[in-house]
Amino acid sequence: MNIFRLAGDMTHLASVLVLLLKIHTIKSCAGVSLKTQELYAIVFVTRYLDLFTDYISLYNTLMKIIFLGSSISIVWYMKHHKVVRRSYNKDQDTFRHYSLMLPCLFLALIANEKFSFKEVMWAFSLYLEAVAILPQLVLLQRTRNIDNLTGQYVFLLGAYRAFYILNWIYRFFTEPHYVHWIIWISGLVQTLLYADFFYYYFQSWKNNVKLELPA
Numbered sequence: 762m763n764i765f766r767l768a769g770d771m772t773h774l775a776s777v778l779v780l781l782l783k784i785h786t787i788k789s790c791a792g793v794s795l796k797t798q799e800l801y802a803i804v805f806v807t808r809y810l811d812l813f814t815d816y817i818s819l820y821n822t823l824m825k826i827i828f829l830g831s832s833i834s835i836v837w838y839m840k841h842h843k844v845v846r847r848s849y850n851k852d853q854d855t856f857r858h859y860s861l862m863l864p865c866l867f868l869a870l871i872a873n874e875k876f877s878f879k880e881v882m883w884a885f886s887l888y889l890e891a892v893a894i895l896p897q898l899v900l901l902q903r904t905r906n907i908d909n910l911t912g913q914y915v916f917l918l919g920a921y922r923a924f925y926i927l928n929w930i931y932r933f934f935t936e937p938h939y940v941h942w943i944i945w946i947s948g949l950v951q952t953l954l955y956a957d958f959f960y961y962y963f964q965s966w967k968n969n970v971k972l973e974l975p976a
Contacts (some may be wrong), residue, residue, distance in 0.1 A: 762820075765931055769924035770824060776917035777831045783910040784838050789848040792904055792911040795839045796858035796896035802832040803862070804893060808886035810879050853903045856896035865889045872943060884943055891951040894918065898958060902974045912972045916962050919955030922948055 784790055809825045816822065838845045869885035897915060901907055925948055932939045958974065965972040 763928060763931055765924050765928035769921050769928055772917050772924055773921035774824075774827065776914050776921060777828065779910055779914045779917060780835060781831060783914070784835065784842075784845055787910075788842075788844045790839045790845050791848040791850060792901065792908055793839065793849075793914075794854050794856070794897040794900045795836070795849060795851075796854055796856050797893055797900075798832065798835050798839060800858055800861065800889060800893035800896070802836050804886045804890045805829045805832050807882040807889075810882055850900060850904060854896065854900050856899050858896050861892050861895070862889065865892070874941075874943065887943060887947040891947040892954070894951070894954055898954065898974075901958070905973050907972045907974065909972075912962060912965075915955075915958060919952065919959060922952045922955070926952060 780793065783793075805825075805828050809829055812822070812825050812829070839849055840846060865888035866885050868888050869881050873880050873884040894915070901911070901915070929941075929945055929948070961974055962972060
């Protein structure tokens with residue numbers, strides 16, 4: 762554990778809390794992509810198959826439970842809560858998200874650290890997480906009118922991955938033989954997908970205007 766890893770985890774946790782705050786307090790999921798949330802639920806289910814078999818630390822176990830539980834609950838709220846589901850932008854959230862899964866699975870089968878069920882699923886979760894934000898970014902471009910909580914949620918998600926890249930750089934120079942190409946490349950791709958959003962986010966903050974993405 763180092764300061765960059767901790768900052769990444771806390772930023773990731775903050776993004777989840779912001780989204781849950783919006784759903785529970787405002788009873789709205791307007792501007793939030795159900796497609797992205799479904800992909801994140803699949804990411805955490807496939808990544809944390811070792812939840813009840815491999816114990817690392819209390820902190821690690823709590824983070825797994827929080828991210829797994831929150832991702833599933835968000836999907837449930839958006840699909841089944843009688844008030845929240847009414848605000849879902851179904852007509853605009855049309856990205857064919859399941860089309861992302863097959864290439865990620867194929868890549869996981871040929872590029873993994875060990876050819877076993879858990880390791881392939883772990884690699885699959887990394888590849889899928891790298892592109893899971895795409896439906897959300899497409900939805901934001903279509904709706905254009907982005908509320909503060911949704912904008913903060915996406916920003917925090919991108920910041921979490923940026924902190925993790927700093928964590929990897931730090932560990933590369935401080936830990937011998939620390940090389941994880943699968944994690945690094947998928948994380949870099951994920952961060953680059955946020956570049957356009959970050960630009961317009963900082964522009965809106967700098968000019969004190971409402972965040973809008975170009976169509």
